[in-house]
Amino acid sequence: MTKASELRLAKRMARLGTETAFEVLVKARALEAKGRDIVHLGEPDFDTPGNIIEAAIDALHKGFTHYGPSAGLPQLRETIAQYVSETRRVEATPEEVVVVPGGKPIIFFTILTLVEEGDEVIYPNPGFPIYESMINYVGAKAVPIQLREEMDFRLDVGELGGLINNRTKLIILNSPQNPTGGVLTKKDIDGIASAIGDRNIMVLSDEIYSRLIFEGEHHSIMSVDGMKERCILLDGFSKTYAMTGWRMGYGVMRADLATHVARLMTNSNSCTASFTQIAGIEALRGPQASVETMCAEFKRRRDVMVAGLNKIKGFSCRLPKGAFYVFPNITKTGWPSKKLADALLDDAGVAALSGTAFGDFGEGYLRFSVATSTKHSIASALGQRKISKGNCSGCRQESTSLIRAFSAGLGQTIFP
Ligand SMILES: Cc1ncc(COP(=O)(O)O)c(C=O)c1O
Numbered sequence: 001m002t003k004a005s006e007l008r009l010a011k012r013m014a015r016l017g018t019e020t021a022f023e024v025l026v027k028a029r030a031l032e033a034k035g036r037d038i039v040h041l042g043e044p045d046f047d048t049p050g051n052i053i054e055a056a057i058d059a060l061h062k063g064f065t066h067y068g069p070s071a072g073l074p075q076l077r078e079t080i081a082q083y084v085s086e087t088r089r090v091e092a093t094p095e096e097v098v099v100v101p102g103g104k105p106i107i108f109f110t111i112l113t114l115v116e117e118g119d120e121v122i123y124p125n126p127g128f129p130i131y132e133s134m135i136n137y138v139g140a141k142a143v144p145i146q147l148r149e150e151m152d153f154r155l156d157v158g159e160l161g162g163l164i165n166n167r168t169k170l171i172i173l174n175s176p177q178n179p180t181g182g183v184l185t186k187k188d189i190d191g192i193a194s195a196i197g198d199r200n201i202m203v204l205s206d207e208i209y210s211r212l213i214f215e216g217e218h219h220s221i222m223s224v225d226g227m228k229e230r231c232i233l234l235d236g237f238s239k240t241y242a243m244t245g246w247r248m249g250y251g252v253m254r255a256d257l258a259t260h261v262a263r264l265m266t267n268s269n270s271c272t273a274s275f276t277q278i279a280g281i282e283a284l285r286g287p288q289a290s291v292e293t294m295c296a297e298f299k300r301r302r303d304v305m306v307a308g309l310n311k312i313k314g315f316s317c318r319l320p321k322g323a324f325y326v327f328p329n330i331t332k333t334g335w336p337s338k339k340l341a342d343a344l345l346d347d348a349g350v351a352a353l354s355g356t357a358f359g360d361f362g363e364g365y366l367r368f369s370v371a372t373s374t375k376h377s378i379a380s381a382l383g384q385r386k387i388s389k390g391n392c393s394g395c396r397q398e399s400t401s402l403i404r405a406f407s408a409g410l411g412q413t414i415f416p
Contacts, residue, residue: 066274189219327355327367337362340366
């Protein structure tokens with residue numbers, strides 16, 4: 001007999017994964033509460049641009065404080081349709097847009113709407129962990145496609161072709177990519193479309209970092225002739241406009257699918273917060289200089305970080321082409337990724353993620369974010385909280401500080 005108070009979870013909960021970044025953040029905050037200095041290499045340290053904040057405040061005063069339509073306010077759907085038409089060079093209409101609280105729900109809803117038990121879903125590994133989590137949650141078969149360092153973490157189109165079969169229901173793409181910073185080229189995208197051919201397979205194209213590209217251009221599979229009807233585009237405001245806490249993103253997909261995704265919104269959230277949606281219009285239509293400033297600064301930090309990491313014995317790191325992460329190979333340290341990530345946090349006060357937080361093929365790597373200021377985070381790791389912008393004489397000093405930060409915390413144990 002079970003006790004009346006025993007928790008009897010649904011079986012599917014055992015299949016649900018997580019995003020370790022949130023757990024590491026909790027652990028890092030707990031260490032800080034005990035007085036430790038922690039280097040946070042996490043989400044953007046930029047503030048949301050002022051014009052967007054003002055638009056939200058104004059919207060609150062104007063009464064955008066009520067429920068709105070589940071698929072989003074018509075004026076924002078219209079703005080997004082225009083933005084996507086221009087940036088992806090396709091004809092997107094407001095009926096094809098669903099506004100949701102963050103980019104993540106589009107992953108959740110797409111998989112819930114399309115994927116059944118026994119279906120196969122191909123997804124990048126290492127990759128954003130929510131893909132695998134959701135595929136497993138719905139009882140489908142998660143089919144990883146390995147992203148390899150020697151290919152600059154772009155997927156191998158030939159290998160993709162070999163993984164596609166008649167049970168493949170969905171292929172997930174992510175470019176620029178979390179955690180590797182890999183960016184798919186136009187040739188890759190065309191190759192992927194050819195590998196899919198005329199099969200009835202849907203593609204979830206996660207383009208949340210589309211505006212954070214350091215080299216080359218962003219290419220979307222949605223732009224490829226004949227792919228739009230089979231494509232769900234995921235994009236949002238979190239990364240581009242430093243709006244992670246606002247919770248606003250969107251999906252663009254054929255209108256008949258959009259109505260089902262909107263039904264999931266009705267069942268789960270009712271709608272995305274109305275005043276944030278008005279601010280979203282300002283984000284897309286207002287000045288874009290802050291996006292360029294942020295991207296240029298991330299690129300600068302990437303260069304500092306990669307140069308620093310490459311000087312650490314046992315580390316080697318490629319220059320990522322987009323997003324705001326660096327993904328060094330640490331196999332030559334002899335440490336397993338998870339153990340090294342834990343040691344970095346516990347002993348050196350540096351919050352890094354193990355590559356394995358992004359899937360089995362992440363073993364041998366760590367992920368650092370360059371979205372947080374190197375100057376201040378490294379200074380604090382060294383116990384030199386007073387180092388100000390003016391005192392720091394440039395990138396070379398920052399790289400040196402980075403190595404010292406690691407070595408100082410870990411002593412001879414890791415980097416003798
Ligand atoms: C690849 C990728 N997709 C989606 C998301 C989710 O974005 P949001 O915070 O808007 O839900 C993230 C966030 O880290 C991400 O890295």
